[in-house]
Amino acid sequence: MHVDAAVFDFLKTSMGFESDVQLMSWLGISRDSLSGIRTGRLPMGDTIRFLILNKWWTESRQRTGCRPGQSVQSGHVTFSLNGMDSGFNAQSMLRIIRTQLKDQGKDVPETDGVDALVPTAMDAELLETYKVYKNCATDTEVANLLGIKRHSISMVRSGRNRLGPMPLLKMFSDLMGGDELGLQAAVQSSEALLSLMNSNRAAD
Numbered sequence: 001m002h003v004d005a006a007v008f009d010f011l012k013t014s015m016g017f018e019s020d021v022q023l024m025s026w027l028g029i030s031r032d033s034l035s036g037i038r039t040g041r042l043p044m045g046d047t048i049r050f051l052i053l054n055k056w057w058t059e060s061r062q063r064t065g066c067r068p069g070q071s072v073q074s075g076h077v078t079f080s081l082n083g084m085d086s087g088f089n090a091q092s093m094l095r096i097i098r099t100q101l102k103d104q105g106k107d108v109p110e111t112d113g114v115d116a117l118v119p120t121a122m123d124a125e126l127l128e129t130y131k132v133y134k135n136c137a138t139d140t141e142v143a144n145l146l147g148i149k150r151h152s153i154s155m156v157r158s159g160r161n162r163l164g165p166m167p168l169l170k171m172f173s174d175l176m177g178g179d180e181l182g183l184q185a186a187v188q189s190s191e192a193l194l195s196l197m198n199s200n201r202a203a204d
Contacts, residue, residue, distance in 0.1 A: 003190045004037050004044040007052065010197055014060040027055060050088075050165035050187045056197055058087040088168045088183075090119070090126040096175050097126075097133050106132070120159040127156055127163070130171055146170050 008023060017023050024034045029048065036042030101108045108129070127142065136142045139153040146167040155161035165187050173179035186193040 002040055003194055004040070007044070007190055007194050007197075008034065008038060010194060011052065011056065011060060014056070014197075026059075027051060044190055046165060046187050049190065049193055050169075053183065053186050053193060053196075054087045054089075060197075088165075088172050090122040090163065090168070093168070093171055093175065094122065094126045094129055097129050100175070101129070101133060108132075120156070120162055123163045124157050124159065126171070127153065134174075145174075 008020070011017075011027075012020070012023050015023070015026060017026070020034055020038075021031075024031055027034075028051070033042060033048070037044045037048070098108050131139070131142050134142065134145060136145070139157075140150050143150045143153050147170060148164075148167055152161065156163055166184060169179075169183045169187060173181075173183060182192055182196055186196045
């Protein structure tokens with residue numbers, strides 16, 4: 001069995017699913033994608049791995065009995081689950097950054113006009129708030145921190161593009177104290193993704 005199929009089997013076991021149809025519905029991917037990846041006909045790209053990582057982090061991992069306010073250990077790193085249960089999305093990270101800015105006595109950028117139902121608007125607001133959080137004077141500084149081009153910042157600000165998996169995970173890792181968990185590696189490699197999920201199981 002190749003590693004991509006092993007990722008699917010891990011998720012099925014973790015969630016108690018009896019069929020790939022249930023897994024397919026939970027992940028929100030097509031039957032052709034799931035079967036193609038299982039058989040090796042299709043690659044499991046970064047987008048699918050990010051989807052899996054996000055679903056596992058927010059739902060499957062919680063089936064171990066962890067609840068908000070408790071701690072979870074993965075490998076040698078322990079994190080609090082407070083504020084972390086919504087996954088790697090702009091809305092939850094914006095909430096975390098705003099809370100930390102308030103705790104530090106800093107001015108918090110106003111977000112009353114942001115429509116949470118418009119993902120591009122939420123991504124743009126996250127960028128602006130992260131810029132304040134990191135004390136960046138220019139968008140170029142933010143782009144360098146996130147490992148993306150300055151033009152990508154402009155595209156997000158204009159609503160033409162969204163933040164991709166890697167910038168979101170870089171922000172999340174920064175907010176939570178580094179990437180010791182290997183979240184970014186898990187998006188880039190099925191082996192790393194499976195290792196991360198298995199290390200969390202071993203620590204429970």
